[in-house]
Amino acid sequence: MTSSTSTDPAVLVLEDGTVARGTAYGARGTTVGEIVFSTGMTGYQETLTDPSYHRQIVVMTAPHVGNTGVNDDDPESHRIWVAGYVLRDPARRTSSWRSRGDLADELAEQGVVGIAEVDTRFLTRHLRELGVMRAGIFSGDDLVRDGVERDVAELVAEVRAAPPMAGADLAREVTTAEAYTVEPRGLAEGSDPVATVVAVDLGIKTMTPVRLAERGVRVHVVPQSTTVDEVAALLPTDAPAGVFFSNGPGDPSAATAEIDLLRGVLDRRIPFFGICFGNQLLGRALGYGTYKLAYGHRGINQPVMDRTTGKVEVTAQNHGFAVDAPLDSVSTAPYDDERADDVRYGRVIVSHVGLNDQVVEGLTALDLPAFSVQYHPEAAAGPHDSAYLFDRFVDLMTTREPVTVPASALALLADGSGEKEN
Numbered sequence: 275m276t277s278s279t280s281t282d283p284a285v286l287v288l289e290d291g292t293v294a295r296g297t298a299y300g301a302r303g304t305t306v307g308e309i310v311f312s313t314g315m316t317g318y319q320e321t322l323t324d325p326s327y328h329r330q331i332v333v334m335t336a337p338h339v340g341n342t343g344v345n346d347d348d349p350e351s352h353r354i355w356v357a358g359y360v361l362r363d364p365a366r367r368t369s370s371w372r373s374r375g376d377l378a379d380e381l382a383e384q385g386v387v388g389i390a391e392v393d394t395r396f397l398t399r400h401l402r403e404l405g406v407m408r409a410g411i412f413s414g415d416d417l418v419r420d421g422v423e424r425d426v427a428e429l430v431a432e433v434r435a436a437p438p439m440a441g442a443d444l445a446r447e448v449t450t451a452e453a454y455t456v457e458p459r460g461l462a463e464g465s466d467p468v469a470t471v472v473a474v475d476l477g478i479k480t481m482t483p484v485r486l487a488e489r490g491v492r493v494h495v496v497p498q499s500t501t502v503d504e505v506a507a508l509l510p511t512d513a514p515a516g517v518f519f520s521n522g523p524g525d526p527s528a529a530t531a532e533i534d535l536l537r538g539v540l541d542r543r544i545p546f547f548g549i550c551f552g553n554q555l556l557g558r559a560l561g562y563g564t565y566k567l568a569y570g571h572r573g574i575n576q577p578v579m580d581r582t583t584g585k586v587e588v589t590a591q592n593h594g595f596a597v598d599a600p601l602d603s604v605s606t607a608p609y610d611d612e613r614a615d616d617v618r619y620g621r622v623i624v625s626h627v628g629l630n631d632q633v634v635e636g637l638t639a640l641d642l643p644a645f646s647v648q649y650h651p652e653a654a655a656g657p658h659d660s661a662y663l664f665d666r667f668v669d670l671m672t673t674r675e676p677v678t679v680p681a682s683a684l685a686l687l688a689d690g691s692g693e694k695e696n
């Protein structure tokens with residue numbers, strides 16, 4: 275039986291000079307990144323392997339982590355992406371019929387530096403009050419040299435030398451090297467797919483194309499560097515087809531190549547659905563701004579209202595940036611001013627709103643077949659309330675018409691009272 279616990283010292287240092295001492299967990303060494311907290315009580319393997327966490331050190335607010343070990347079914351990509359892992363109380367023994375190993379061993383094998391036995395409640399409150407920031411975890415020879423622990427000031431300097439998340443263009447670092455296809459499931463022998471989708475991999479999670487394939491959709495997952503002509507060449511012109519932009523790491527304001535690609539898609543009136551990073555990129559392609567939230571939303575119980583139906587869903591989220599678009603009115607895509615008449619993007623609404631803090635959680639174009647949400651309908655991990663969004667995308671591809679927004683829902687926005695609905 276392996277044991278996750280160690281007594282080797284490790285130190286977590288924040289860029290503001292805050293220091294937390296604990297024990298080494300996973301690989302020994304140094305890691306620096308942006309420190310963020312995740313409130314999910316389940317799904318640690320899905321969190322660790324979500325490419326959106328590239329260059330982020332994740333603090334788990336759930337105190338007890340590692341209980342079910344690691345298995346080969348739950349990873350959402352081919353590797354662990356978090357830059358570091360911060361825990362309160364690691365499981366001393368793993369116990370699950372699916373487990374094939376111990377979480378600490380897995381982190382060590384993949385070279386991911388972690389720290390355990392840290393006061394994660396204090397850390398989370400600190401980040402909630404001051405906002406996320408850069409941090410580093412130091413252990414092993416990188417912490418103790420010739421029997422002496424390194425000076426904290428030296429460690430803080432190392433943290434402050436790390437690049438900030440704002441301005442980071444990272445999707446190209448996590449995207450697939452080669453295109454691949456996820457075939458539709460459950461179709462009768464010989465029947466055509468319900469639709470064909472090109473999914474641009476900006477950090478896609480494994481379950482996302484699967485959710486489309488479960489609806490009979492064929493999904494071509496392509497690298498971030500794919501051009502709009504290459505995208506169009508993969509799509510049938512005489513059958514339902516669309517483009518999907520995935521979640522992904524980094525700052526949407528730095529994703530110039532992706533925004534250009536998306537404008538090419540919108541100009542051709544190809545039905546579009548984006549999630550998370552994809553929502554931020556739709557926002558930017560339409561001409562809205564994005565901004566960095568103080569501490570973001572990361573967890574699996576974030577309430578959101580779909581204003582097109584008035585329904586509230588509980589969602590899985592992982593984002594540090596958000597779209598800046600008018601919450602309570604129908605607006606015209608700001609980028610329209612620079613466009614020829616035949617490629618105007620037209621009217622847009624904030625179709626989904628976060629109920630904790632009124633952050634934009636989704637956009638719907640009224641004159642284009644395009645919509646997006648800031649969260650994770652693939653629900654890996656998380657509740658399945660948002661599965662309807664994949665059906666909405668299939669409808670969009672079938673009709674090639676904008677999402678139908680009932681007049682009653684639009685009226686609430688037109689008179690500026692959308693927020694009162696909450």
Ligand SMILES: NC(=O)CC[C@H](N)C(=O)O
Pocket residue numbers: 326520521522523524525526549550551552592593594595596
């Ligand atoms: N999960 C995501 O796609 C995250 C998007 C973006 N990197 C953010 O932090 O907001």
